Amino acid sequence: MVTELLSSPLLGIVLTLVTFRVAELLYRRSGLVFFNPVLVSSCVIIAVLKVSHISYADYSNGGDLLLFLLGPSVVAIALPLWQRREQVLKRKLPILVGVCAGALASIASAAGTAWLLGASPEVVSSLVPKSVTTPIAIGISAKIGGLVPLTAALVILTGCIGAICGPEFCRLIGIRKPTSIGLAIGTASHGIGTARALEEDRLIGAVSGLAIGLNGLATAVFVPLLWLLFGWN
Amino acid sequence: MLQGLVLLFGFQFIGELLARLLDLPIPGNVIGLAMLLLALAGGIVKEESITEASDLLLKYMTLFFVPAGVGVMLYFDLIAREWLPIIVGTVVSTFVVMAVTGWVEQLLGGDGD
Incomplete structure (x- = not known):
């Protein structure tokens, strides 16, 4: 069912990757430092979650997986x-x-x-x-x-x-x-x-x-x- | 690539383990970083074995920050209540740190670069 997909980690991962990719393109094409990809992506994702009434908990099932990779990144x-x-x-x-x-x-x-x-x-x-x-x-x-x-x-x-x-x-x-x-x-x-x-x-x-x-x-x-x-x- | 990822996760695990066992105030991943540096210096880990995996993680490091940025929505109420000290503190402090760090390094820098 669709509701099951909402709480799957896929939702947070796909939403983050797609938004970040677009934000990065916007940043490169525009050449404007104000369009910082992290800032733009975070704002857009928050807006999407608010508008679509998806809870932060549902988002973070996938978001936490990406966030987890910061750990080995520090070691790197x-x-x-x-x-x-x-x-x-x-x-x-x-x-x-x-x-x-x-x-x-x-x-x-x-x-x-x-x-x-x-x-x-x-x-x-x-x-x-x-x-x-x-x-x-x-x-x-x-x-x-x-x-x-x-x-x-x-x-x-x-x-x-x-x-x-x-x-x-x-x-x-x-x-x-x-x-x-x-x-x-x-x-x-x-x-x-x-x-x-x-x-x-x-x-x-x-x-x-x-x-x-x-x-x-x-x-x-x-x-x-x-x-x-x-x-x- | 896989070998590099095994090493990075492995050193993070060792770091987290040491931080907990010795009750150290330093986060485990920083201890993992220090241990990996020591292993590189001691020739236990070869630079080539971690290059690919490390470069990949470092290249996309900004992406991994996005979920943390989204986490701000949980604290809209708190931020709204104490927005002045939070925003002013963050902005002022960021510029103070850049000025102090840059000036000190430049003054002590000699002509080494």
């Missing part, structure tokens, strides 16, 4: 890291200090801004890992009492901001070296920003990809340490 970041080990080791100090500064700036500015504007504690916790790639951010959020799906959503939003205006913003504020731009985009906006960085320049993209892993590690280490240090929980 070992490859670009390994391939660029010489470049990375040569510049390890600026890269490591830059990522650590960025990770701390991210934790402090996200939590600080939200707290000042009166966010509830769960929302503040959900915001803290927003610059980190989804699978790592989800783990951190859960450990500090954040709302995991909200964190996942904010990670996407953050990624889209970096993808839409990261390179332009960096140039505007005087960040000009390819390695600096790449590190800034990857540290702030993980994989989604990196996809845009790869379109800009190979070196920018490579360093951005590296920053996903490094910031993931840095934030995953800093957050529990800070929470332990300040006794938050």
Whole structure:
């Protein structure tokens, strides 16, 4: 019956693949960075689900399968890291200090801004890992009492901001070296920003990809340490 | 390809297992990433054996984010209630991180590139 097909993983997978494919074509053909494929696909799928009264639970039967593949994708970041080990080791100090500064700036500015504007504690916790790639951010959020799906959503939003205006913003504020731009985009906006960085320049993209892993590690280490240090929980 | 996928899933599994057994605060997939790097450095895993599978997953990584983006619909109420700190916090923090990271790297960068 048709209703059985609705709760099959096929629905979520087909809907996501078709929408993403069209969104990607729109992005390439238009050349407009505002048509970020992740942003456009997410909005279109939400609209389709709302209009057709398909529940999120039905969608996620298939969506979760695709989301699950983020896990091995994080492990796969070992490859670009390994391939660029010489470049990375040569510049390890600026890269490591830059990522650590960025990770701390991210934790402090996200939590600080939200707290000042009166966010509830769960929302503040959900915001803290927003610059980190989804699978790592989800783990951190859960450990500090954040709302995991909200964190996942904010990670996407953050990624889209970096993808839409990261390179332009960096140039505007005087960040000009390819390695600096790449590190800034990857540290702030993980994989989604990196996809845009790869379109800009190979070196920018490579360093951005590296920053996903490094910031993931840095934030995953800093957050529990800070929470332990300040006794938050 | 299959060998690469086996290795990637295998290392993720090892990472998740270690994270749980040792009660580590770091997510299992990050531990898997670190273990795989160590295995590459130690010559236990050859780069060629993971190239195809890794490149495939990394190429489509943005696609895997879409279901997470759709998940935002579950939190429309919460976001509507606290939209100001959520939106301003996310936007401000994203730009702060880019500025701090880029400036620090550039200032310490020397002329290495």
